[in-house]
Amino acid sequence: MTVLTSDASARLPALRGRILRMIHDAQAGHPGGSLSVIDLLAVIMLDKGRFTGDPDLRDWLVLAKGHAVPALYAMLVELGDLEEPELATYRHLGSRLQGHPDRRKTPGVQVSTGHLGQGLSVALGIAMGELRRDSGRHVWAVAGEGDLHEGQSWEALMAAAHHGIGDLTVVVDANGLTQHGPVGRIMGLEPLVAKLESFGWATVEADGHDPVAFGSALDEVRADPRPGAVIARTVKGHGVSFMENVREWHSRGLDEDELRRALDEIGEG
Amino acid sequence: MPAKTDVYGDLRAPREMIGSTLVGLIDAGEDVVVLDGDLGLSTRLGPVEDAHPERLVQLGVAEQNAMGVATGLSYTGVRPVFVSMAMFALALPWTQLRQAAYAGAPVVVIGTHPGVDMGPDGGTHQCLEDLALARAVPELVVLTPADSAQTASAIAWAVRQSEHPVYIRVGRHPVAQLYTADEEFVPGGHAVIADHGGRALIVTEGSTASLGRDAADILDERGIGTRVVHLPSLKPLDAEGIRAAASGCDLVVTVENHSVIGGLGDAVSGVVGPQGARVERIGTPDVFGMSATGDEMRESFGLTPDAVAARIDAWLSTPSLGGTAR
Numbered sequence: 001m002t003v004l005t006s007d008a009s010a011r012l013p014a015l016r017g018r019i020l021r022m023i024h025d026a027q028a029g030h031p032g033g034s035l036s037v038i039d040l041l042a043v044i045m046l047d048k049g050r051f052t053g054d055p056d057l058r059d060w061l062v063l064a065k066g067h068a069v070p071a072l073y074a075m076l077v078e079l080g081d082l083e084e085p086e087l088a089t090y091r092h093l094g095s096r097l098q099g100h101p102d103r104r105k106t107p108g109v110q111v112s113t114g115h116l117g118q119g120l121s122v123a124l125g126i127a128m129g130e131l132r133r134d135s136g137r138h139v140w141a142v143a144g145e146g147d148l149h150e151g152q153s154w155e156a157l158m159a160a161a162h163h164g165i166g167d168l169t170v171v172v173d174a175n176g177l178t179q180h181g182p183v184g185r186i187m188g189l190e191p192l193v194a195k196l197e198s199f200g201w202a203t204v205e206a207d208g209h210d211p212v213a214f215g216s217a218l219d220e221v222r223a224d225p226r227p228g229a230v231i232a233r234t235v236k237g238h239g240v241s242f243m244e245n246v247r248e249w250h251s252r253g254l255d256e257d258e259l260r261r262a263l264d265e266i267g268e269g
Numbered sequence: 270m271p272a273k274t275d276v277y278g279d280l281r282a283p284r285e286m287i288g289s290t291l292v293g294l295i296d297a298g299e300d301v302v303v304l305d306g307d308l309g310l311s312t313r314l315g316p317v318e319d320a321h322p323e324r325l326v327q328l329g330v331a332e333q334n335a336m337g338v339a340t341g342l343s344y345t346g347v348r349p350v351f352v353s354m355a356m357f358a359l360a361l362p363w364t365q366l367r368q369a370a371y372a373g374a375p376v377v378v379i380g381t382h383p384g385v386d387m388g389p390d391g392g393t394h395q396c397l398e399d400l401a402l403a404r405a406v407p408e409l410v411v412l413t414p415a416d417s418a419q420t421a422s423a424i425a426w427a428v429r430q431s432e433h434p435v436y437i438r439v440g441r442h443p444v445a446q447l448y449t450a451d452e453e454f455v456p457g458g459h460a461v462i463a464d465h466g467g468r469a470l471i472v473t474e475g476s477t478a479s480l481g482r483d484a485a486d487i488l489d490e491r492g493i494g495t496r497v498v499h500l501p502s503l504k505p506l507d508a509e510g511i512r513a514a515a516s517g518c519d520l521v522v523t524v525e526n527h528s529v530i531g532g533l534g535d536a537v538s539g540v541v542g543p544q545g546a547r548v549e550r551i552g553t554p555d556v557f558g559m560s561a562t563g564d565e566m567r568e569s570f571g572l573t574p575d576a577v578a579a580r581i582d583a584w585l586s587t588p589s590l591g592g593t594a595r
Contacts, residue, residue: 104373111344112372118365121334125341125349128326132302132347152365155334163326 064119081108117150161200401531466494
């Protein structure tokens with residue numbers, strides 16, 4: 001199970017480039033959280049999960065932090081569900097690429113999300129349903145710290161452990177910065193590992209920007225019969241120096257100059 | 270077997286059918302999973318617990334999570350049925366239900382104890398707003414069955430389809446039996462449950478259907494002939510049927526166990542109002558409920574046959590401010 005190399009690593013510059021161009025073309029979007037989560041999605045969807053082939057046999061990906069949808073669209077191009085040119089329609093009138101994931105509009109999007117705190121419950125329901133049919137389809141839910149500010153997330157975490165739903169992995173994109181400021185100042189969540197452990201989850205912390213280390217953490221919690229959580233420590237706006245850890249880049253479009261500078265930094269100029 | 274407190278002579282509380290109907294559907298092969306938020310005694314889930322304990326998933330007092338779990342289950346082909354009191358089945362997790370509808374998730378939500386049916390628990394728990402909240406959600410089917418038999422057939426219809434999310438409003442208050450078990454449920458229609466004449470059309474939702482019928486009987490004894498219609502669903506709404514039933518009537522009266530804001534009255538007004546019909550609404554006014562028995566609440570808010578008949582009599586005796594329904 002354990003892979004010491006990562007297919008995802010080589011693809012990250014191209015994936016980041018798609019995110020930046022999309023948000024530039026839309027003149028709106030959420031670049032910070034998309035750039036922190038893309039490394040996690042790449043490892044989950046390219047290295048660890050089953051996201052190609054028959055859609056009825058694939059694993060499930062629930063992007064609870066739905067505002068980071070450019071990262072999901074970038075992945076869907078990688079997986080062949082979308083074609084690159086369509087990304088330019090993100091957030092435009094009539095587009096299949098909505099501002100938050102929409103399973104009814106976008107090929108490859110499995111679950112509609114957007115209201116923080118609701119994604120983990122939906123992921124739990126899917127995992128319960130797949131368990132009923134013994135399908136072996138794993139459910140991966142990717143949450144942000146904002147999701148964990150919503151009480152419903154903790155209802156879902158409690159219920160998953162209570163019902164012993166092991167085929168569910170929650171990844172927290174812990175970039176430490178919500179819209180208005182540092183998480184610790186907005187509403188402290190730490191010690192997150194201890195909290196999740198106390199809720200009955202096998203929980204491991206990892207560097208979210210180290211694909212091998214993050215992949216090993218996923219392997220470790222999946223090997224545990226309890227539901228698994230990985231607290232992925234990430235950097236908001238990762239890879240673009242002027243965006244990193246700057247709250248204004250939570251939600252903002254890029255102008256021509258910013259796009260050029262950002263693409264240069266990630267090696268996609 | 271119906272619980273004792275659901276049967277009062279000829280009157281029965283429609284909630285008596287919830288558990289037994291779900292057991293029947295499971296026995297018939299439907300992939301039903303029932304979600305409970307620790308209210309299974311009040312919502313009559315005992316039969317499921319007894320016959321198919323593995324189909325009753327207990328989620329505790331956490332309704333937002335329950336609605337999300339229902340959404341996820343529906344994606345895997347399971348038919349999730351979340352059962353709670355109207356306040357906690359619909360009002361509390363409203364955004365979660367809205368998101369389910371947005372995502373096209375065919376969840377089934379059963380809300381019991383609607384309107385003043387919660388009685389002594391008081392204004393905190395009396396959900397006088399569920400129809401308004403439900404009607405506002407696009408694509409949500411809103412069912413208002415009138416009695417035990419129709420409650421069973423409405424639940425069966427909702428489970429057997431998988432195209433729409435469905436809210437089913439199921440009364441706690443015992444009512445007369447108007448339908449028979451062999452009638453197939455069809456959303457979107459209307460049923461004429463009494464027809465003494467065309468002075469007024471009385472339009473009812475499920476938990477006021479027998480009330481409307483009894484009021485029409487009283488009016489008939491006074492020589493005032495009215496027609497009573499029950500709407501088994503508010504969405505879809507049988508606009509053509511309502512207009513046809515109202516044709517020639519001097520007055521259209523809506524009677525609902527709900528606030529006069531946003532529910533049956535607004536739905537019917539939107540249909541016959543543009544035709545110039547005079548529409549009057551009977552329901553709870555724009556206030557919160559309070560602790561009292563359900564019967565006392567009905568007395569207070571004029572939701573009794575005598576009070577409804579008296580108001581209709583008075584309206585018919587005063588000149589119309591609007592036109593006549595055509």
